[in-house]
Amino acid sequence: MYGLYPDEHVDVAAEQEVLLGTDRIVWQFPMYWYSCPPLLKKWEDEVLTHGWAYGSTGTALHGKELLFAVSPGADAGSYTPEGKFHYSVTELLRPFQATSNLIGTRFLTPFVTTGTNGMSPQALEDRAAAYAQELTAERPALGLHEG
Numbered sequence: 001m002y003g004l005y006p007d008e009h010v011d012v013a014a015e016q017e018v019l020l021g022t023d024r025i026v027w028q029f030p031m032y033w034y035s036c037p038p039l040l041k042k043w044e045d046e047v048l049t050h051g052w053a054y055g056s057t058g059t060a061l062h063g064k065e066l067l068f069a070v071s072p073g074a075d076a077g078s079y080t081p082e083g084k085f086h087y088s089v090t091e092l093l094r095p096f097q098a099t100s101n102l103i104g105t106r107f108l109t110p111f112v113t114t115g116t117n118g119m120s121p122q123a124l125e126d127r128a129a130a131y132a133q134e135l136t137a138e139r140p141a142l143g144l145h146e147g
Helices: 012-020 038-047 094-103 121-134
Strands: 024-030 065-071
Touching (some): 065 121
Parallel strands (some): 024 065
């Protein structure tokens, strides 16, 4: 997104048009401070407008799938109740799941790649191959109380 919008001026009409033309929306990002990078948050605020994405007439995205592909730097063990951060990555994505509910999309089980700060080139290549398969695979929706 930073390459597409180096001045951080999001083309809302173009982004909404892209969203209308797909059945699966993918938000891919490295996790920063347990959330998304600032430009993605700005995109969310500007593109998912009232009356278009939510509200009584905001049904443009209803029924579409929403997949999150996130890559936190710490190892998987850090994202457990006993781990360093005390929460799973899925739990940290809860606000995004609430957004999915608001805009009427089907929140798919996230594709999480932990440990990216210390990942070997081969492990990264293996994970990229798995991600390529996941992009088009049938994925279960995540229930409200899963995580």
